[in-house]
Amino acid sequence: MSGKPHTLVFSDLDGTLLDHQSYEWYAAAPAIDALKSINAGLILASSKTAPEVATVRAELKIEHWPAIVENGAGVLASHSDDCKEVSQYRSLLSSLQKISPSLRRHFTGFDDMPVKKVADITDLSVKNAALAKQRAFSEPGIWTGNNAEKEIFLKLLREEGIHAQQGGRFLTLSYGANKADQLLMLAKQFEPCRTIALGDAPNDIAMLEAADIGVIVANPDAPPLPMLDGEAEGRIIRTKDAGPNGWNATILDLIANPPFNENTIH
Template sequence: MSFVIFTDLDGTLLDHASYSYAPAKPALALLHKHDIPLILASSKTAFEIAPLRDELGFAHCPAIVENGAGLLPAHADPESLAGAQSDYQRIRTILDAMPADLRALFAGFGDWSVEEIAQNTGLPKDNAALAARRLFSEPGLFSGNAHQKQRFESYIEERGLKARQGGRYYTLSFGATKADQMRGILKQQSLAAPPVKSIALGDAANDIEMLETADFGVIISNPAGKPLPPLSGEDEGRIMRADNPGPTGWNEAILNHIGGPATA
């Protein structure tokens, strides 16, 4: 049986406060030992994820970036994706052509300086600079009322865009999700090494589709966030909840599913 692991980062593989993955090192070692692919799936940009993917030793695996709006191929340099007509540039073109009264209601990363992104997100300035290098989606803040939001969404949907409200940001993209990207990756993996079983781990609402799409899902508790509601698959045990938060719970879940301890 072949496994493919899909994991969220902040609050899941990475500690919510320190961003460390140290408690997950035994499970990461086990994945390397058995050549099990680890697919990072996050709201982070390709420029944020690529260095971490290299550090973890999984540069040979694709990564799901910007909440599923895009994919960073295996071994790819994010610079190679920054073409003249990226999805992000298309999004900004649609925004810039919007009637002024609607446009004034949305402020996205492209409207903010790196200093403002750092202030709004709480990221250090260097990390905020990487978060600003978007290729597939535009997160931001919408300041209008319900009627104005309906007009805004009608306008962008006529032009192929989708809007999704996350825990903090209102994000515009062309509609792909973490689960969509997961299905595509699994199709390729199954062609190479059938049968393949998928395991997904996440802690937040934007992970629900991924957790429910996987063969096995693990909800990592996040004391800093709102607990996820009961998910489809929990009653029959296909989706489980980790006892511990962050990388500690992640480590235990992987060792329990894959089998046997490993040393970092």
């Protein structure tokens, strides 16, 4: 990509740009084309791994942009199918190996599981589960011990600089960066006049708040996000329609309005 983009759009995938059920993005094609026509950047920001995101990024023909992967724990470079540099992941796994077996046995990470097991617990196909196992920055897993044991486990990991985030199903270990950190880092690198972020879930909130404009994409299959600070001032808005339909309508609407105007002062 040459020159500075006027606008950088950061988008979550599942339930945001991809339909919650079908995983398709076609409903957003008009807005994606419109973004390309005004030379705006589109940066995917997902909990998926680099090879998983690379597949979607190639379909969208936006390989010339980097992508935020593993929930913000890392970035997939432009024109790359996976992260060649996996030293963070190796270091995370070696920290796990230092923990005494009596505690370690309560955490079953993706690296500990065969592909079939990952497919079973994630509802991914075996092929996609294999991609989900190709990690570079973070390790999701299942905790089976009690809370007291978990506290000790997490304290030992913290001493190694490793943070843990408990999601609905997985306890995910990483060195702490989130989608918002990567948005700010990439905005510093590309120096757009304006950033827009779209997401549907709690793990998108920091990114929605870090962008100039945040768009909460409706997801009828999940509890609605709480009212965010920026909503009262109109800096954060909500789509009417779910998933890629809402994404499409809102981006087209924003393109037609001043935030995309070349004369907008940041």
